[in-house]
Amino acid sequence: MRIVCPFCGERELGEFTYLGDTKPVRPEAGASEDEVFDYVYLRDNVAGDTSEYWYHGGGCRAWLKVTRNTLTHEISSIEPAAGAGAAKVDA
Amino acid sequence: MAGAQTHRLGNGGLVDRSAPLNFRFDGKAFSGFQGDTLASALIANGVKLVGRSFKYHRPRGILTSGSEEPNALVELRTGARREPNTKATTAELYDGLEAASQNRWPSLRHDVMSVNQLFAPIFVAGFYYKTFMWPAKFWEAIYEPAIRRAAGLGRAAGVADPDHYDKAWAHCDVLIAGSGPTGLAAALAAGRSGARVILCEEDFTLGGRLLSDGGTIDGVPAAEWLSRTLAELADMPDVRIMTRTTLFGVYDGGTYGAIERVNDHLPSPPQHQVRQRLWRIVAKRCVVAAGAIERPIVFAGNDTPGVMMASAIRTYVARYAATPAKRLALFTNNEDGWRTVETALGAGLQIAAVIDARPEISPAHRSLASKGGFPVLHGSVSGVDGGKDGVRKIAVSLTGGARAEVEADGLAVSGGWNPAVGLTSFHRGRPAWRDDISAFVPDGAPPGMVAAGAANGDFGLGACLSQGFAAGAAAARDTGHSGIVGTAPAADDEAFSLTPLWHVAGKGKAFVDYQHDVTASDIELAQREGFESVEHLKRYTTLGMATDQGKTSNVAGLAIMAAVSGRSIPETGTTIYRPPYVPVAIGAFAGHHRDETFHATRLTPSHHWAVEQGAVFVDTGLWKRAQWYPRAGEKDWLESVTREVKAVRSGVGFCDVSTLGKIDVHGPDAGAFLDRVYINTFSSLAVGKARYGLMLREDGIVYDDGTTSRLAEDHYFLTTTTAKAGLVMQHLEFCRQVLFPELDVQLTSVSDQWAQFSIAGPKTRDLLREIVDPSEDLSNEGFPFMGVREVALRGGLRARLFRISFSGEMAFEISVPARFGDAMARNLMLAGAPFGVTPYGTEALGVMRVEKGHIAGPELSGTTTAADLGLGKMMSTKKDYIGRVMAGREALVAPDRQVVVGIRPTDRTRRLRSGAHIIPKGQTPGPGNDQGYVTSVCFSPTLDQWIGLALVERGRERIGEIVHAHDPLRGEDYDVELCNPVFYDPDGGRQRG
């Protein structure tokens, strides 16, 4: 597998580390145990497009948000993950 | 005198008659020529019997001339280089080659196990499942060893492989598999366009079927076109042609696996050269021009030595000038098989008969038969009379029911051609059925890959050239290359009219899968027993599961299953194709990652100095760390370690601690950031101070610990454990980038930038004063415990000094740029000599940390909470941090959790060992009363006895209780007392002094 790092260009899988689903967002301070439990443990098992965290540890050390199809491994989008998991505070 | 090559034609072929090569097969001497394979050389010497079959030990000969060969597997080479299951058909001959037949005892011609044939009825499909079901314990002791002896392939060398293997990357626009007419035409078009091209050919000679079948291209003989084309390609700087290289797999994102047999054609690799090289090729486009594989027809006795694929016979005669038979018969169901007759007649062989299963044959072939004086029989071969010496007579069922017999010493078989659908199907693409050629063709190939020519089911030479050329041009265009490609090479298409024929009913064993001895009746039996699905059929009969992966057998097996189950072949379907396309040695996948180069090695800044000191090293992760420094006269490690500990506790010692992870944390929000990743607070830490910190995982379990110092208002220096250095950096980057993007903070790994030494013991200041500039105040007032400061060294170098202590003694850590680490170690030795300075290793470090009750790796086990480690009070209640909420879960705060406690044996002379279970005293050990286990032990020179740390249920409430330590692994049982884990200087006066 090859991942096109937005900062470094196309690189080989071995430079990256997988973390998991980007969907869960870290609850705000003061969140209940149930909310945090969901954040830590509960994940969908998607057959198809899924958004994942990948870390370019062998390159720029950026955390990336990679949309990958779990059936074909086809990658349809890659962007910096900056702020992707941050608690959303209502404006 | 080595063999006379009785079956070599007087002239012709692509062998170099000026370069004779001697070789041995089963100990007997033969000779061949440069350009031969082992198979062609054996044929040239009249050898027909080359092996015994897997289950029935039937005599077997050479079936094919390529990597699809199921029969002619040999042990190649001897000693440590002995390689089992090597295909004689692809093994290049070299002078001195030694090969042995497999799966026979005591000899190939007199094989005792061939009595298996008499018990053939029990070796049917599902034999393993049916026969050896019970009693279960018989399997390992009796059945499996017996089966492995009787039904096996070659023997592995049994010793380490002496050769080196390499791994390499390559990148290109257009990757081409195969150098037949299709592949060469593709390379021409892509190369002329200006694309970067890599062409892989598994053979050692380029040309594919052109080498065997010839033909006319662009009005000139194929050989002339071939040399002209190769010359043009050689002149293209961006076209790379790799022979002896098989593309074996395709992976995500256009990454391909290829194995290059760099030196397999030599007795052993030349010095400093590798045996094989594993390539990972990244290609934007791939043209599969891997050709097609001729398929056998299943009939009784079709495995008799001398029964061969028609195309293979053409190859042996035309390319190698070797004659597998003097008097040849052909059994075909298609036009292509007749080309073997033409080749054989051209070489002066006799044709005994052609058995053609089709209702009609062409007038041209009819006149060829009358000119050649041989009969054409309409019908099928129903049996072969012969044995280990080859074919004698062929029984024919004529259309209409009559029978005939043909006397011949060889039988060429052509059942049609199967495109090589491996590569195109490795991403679960299921090949599609094409009725006109009765074969599966590629469908659903991975992105960027296209099959052309015979690999795409278009077998004619003209079609191969035009399709290959078009595919090469398109691939180049797709990758942005638009050079002038010129016109495609042109040739006529040969006729290929085929009437499908898979299986001829008859008496006797009719083999589908030669290598696994799967017969037509095995498939029929599988169907009767309900194993109709192809995936079941495969596993129940083992069809296609041998090292050849059923290249010659799968489609015939499916066709027979289709016939007996009343379905069509496409309805029956194919099994899933998986790489590798050909067997690849594990050594090639490992490459240089073996033995001492299994992984990268990291050396501490003082490593070379430690080597000079005679240190004993221990591997911790990738690091080599000095474990202890033995001195003359010391009888074991314990004596050395005890000396080192005593020296530190009574004088001064030093230890390289550079392996700890080090991270610079910069920015106005650095303190706020650390507050969120540690359970305790760092924003309140004063500049010039250090603090011990503990990190949790988000699930509330302890992740890592270390000391963090505040060097400036907006600059912290964080340390991690050695083991977690990289992971903590990754974790902190995740927190910074993904979770807390609003914080203005930057992280820099500086683990490799600083050499750090712990200097410990009551004489630490005496030693440091020799190193540090005299103007620096090292007194308790000027440099208090947990103080941090940059200092000047004598001579002017700047260093960081941290007053922190892991040993519990008065101690500093000194940190200098890594390039001064070696000098620092030498300087500490020199300056410390008057004070008896003693270098100490990780073992003494560990002893002193257990004496002080400090936690380390064994306690940071991924199951312990901060409270388990006695650090619950550090958990701030005033802020959010990673892991805070989950750490409060009921089970993680339960009062009966196993917590860290000290242990010492009630018998002071007893040795402790890690891993022993803690059981209440007076109870019989069992899972029901297991209350924890011993995590760390050491012999404490300070207390003059063994001590340890353990995780014990409610341990801290039970100080003073005697419990039982049960060690079933070592068969030890003894009592220990639970005690305060801080064995030494519990009020910490020494480190503050």
Ligand SMILES: [Zn+2]
């Ligand atoms: Zn990057």
